[in-house]
Amino acid sequence: MDDPTQALIDRISADAAPVRPFRMGRGLALAGLAFVVTIIATLFLLGARHGLMSGEFSVYFVVVNGLLLVLGLSCVTTVVAMASPHVGTGHEGPKWAIAMAGVLPAAGVLAASAPDGVGLLHVEGIHCMYMGLAASVLIAAALFVWLRRGAPVSPKLAGLYLGIGSGALGSVANGMACADDSIAHLGIWHMAPVVIGALVGRYVISRWLRW
Amino acid sequence: MNGDDATMMRLMRAAQNGDKQAYAVLLEQAAKWLRRYFRRRIALEKLDDLVQEVLLSVHAKRSTYDPDRPFYPWLAAIARYRWVDYLRAEYRTQTQELLEDTASEESAEEPVMARISLDRLFDQLSPAQAEAIELVKIEGYSVAEASERSGQSQSLIKVNVHRGIRKLAAIIEKAS
Missing domain, CATH: 1.10.1740.10 (RNA polymerase sigma factor, region 2, helix turn helix motif)
Structure with missing residues (x-):
């Protein structure tokens, strides 16, 4: 061993303070807590949608929010795992969830642009998009903190999944308050936070995930 | 030990x-x-x-x-x-000297080590990308010299280095 390397080893091993190992469970608990707090805050600030407490849901509400929930959980679980690097980890799960949820905007655009559709732009939709984005902030912050403390070796992919996961769960939280159950509304405006989150995560947040 | x-x-x-x-x-x-x-x-x-x-x-x-x-x-x-x-x-780098393939320690864990090796990562690149990165980034040739040695044009060398490194960065956790 050359002298500088041995000197470095001597120096850093003398600094071996105890550390708390990363565990998936703690990361998931942190993200889960952020999600629960977001839902409670949404219900408190915007109020629960009609029928939420009595279990009356439309089919579109269940399908869209179910897909968003699966997409969000898949991405969040992967982001938490990415904080602890390991050769041999594929991170393939979210790809299938993204492909699955990708059907929704297509259905939304088709329904909105149909002759009897509501059109692609309407004020309530834009309002819902903002609410979904606002609801994703706390979840995104929790995941960002976790990744910054960790060692993600694929920062671009980690940023992308962070944006998609927090956007999807933020949209689910907003869905608890939104009364519009049309596929045109849900497919476009409840998916918009996911798309925006993906772009911000991939091109902005990932820059701060390098170490 | x-x-x-x-x-x-x-x-x-x-x-x-x-x-x-x-x-x-x-x-x-x-x-x-x-x-x-x-x-x-x-x-x-x-x-x-x-x-x-x-x-x-x-x-x-x-x-x-x-x-x-x-x-x-x-x-x-x-x-x-x-x-x-x-x-x-x-x-x-001015020198083109690389570490020789010093005897690796044979052990029961060798297949595991092979799966996580850098060679395995390099195998994911196209031959042209691998050659461009080896010549310019590892052996230290200029783009012009690498072009002459490999037969790739200078612009192709630059593109292959750029795309190859981008691909390597995207598959860091890939095992095989």
Whole structure:
């Protein structure tokens, strides 16, 4: 061993303070807590949608929010795992969830642009998009903190999944308050936070995930 | 000292608990392993710098090691990350000397080591990308010299280096 390397080893091993190992469970608990707090805050600030407490849901509400929930959980679980690097980890799960949820905007655009559709732009939709984005902030912050403390070796992919996961769960939280159950509304405006989150995560947040 | 994975896992657990002696032994074994790991994939005069950078990263991120998982795939992920950083850096070495393929330590864990090797990562590149990166980033030739040696145009060399490194960065955790 050359002298500088041995000197470095001597120096850093003398600094071996105890550390708390990363565990998936703690990361998931942190993200889960952020999600629960977001839902409670949404219900408190915007109020629960009609029928939420009595279990009356439309089919579109269940399908869209179910897909968003699966997409969000898949991405969040992967982001938490990415904080602890390991050769041999594929991170393939979210790809299938993204492909699955990708059907929704297509259905939304088709329904909105149909002759009897509501059109692609309407004020309530834009309002819902903002609410979904606002609801994703706390979840995104929790995941960002976790990744910054960790060692993600694929920062671009980690940023992308962070944006998609927090956007999807933020949209689910907003869905608890939104009364519009049309596929045109849900497919476009409840998916918009996911798309925006993906772009911000991939091109902005990932820059701060390098170490 | 046997640096097999079970031993390294035990040492790393002790290091995470603040055992300085175990940590020193672990780092020494890791440094030896890293020198073998980077062989033929980095110019000789850059090797010690890269090993030291990885050791510093290991120290800074030692909490990210999950004590229930194998040690070497974790170390290899950090080593690959730093290596790709090195390839990205704009440097040019004057010497073309590379570490010879020093005898690797044969052991029962060899198949595992092969799965996490840098060669396996390099195999994911197209032959033209691998050749361009080897000539320009590892052996230190200029773009013009690399073009002459490989038969690729200068612009193709630049594109292949850029795309190849981008691909390597995207598959750091890929095993095979």
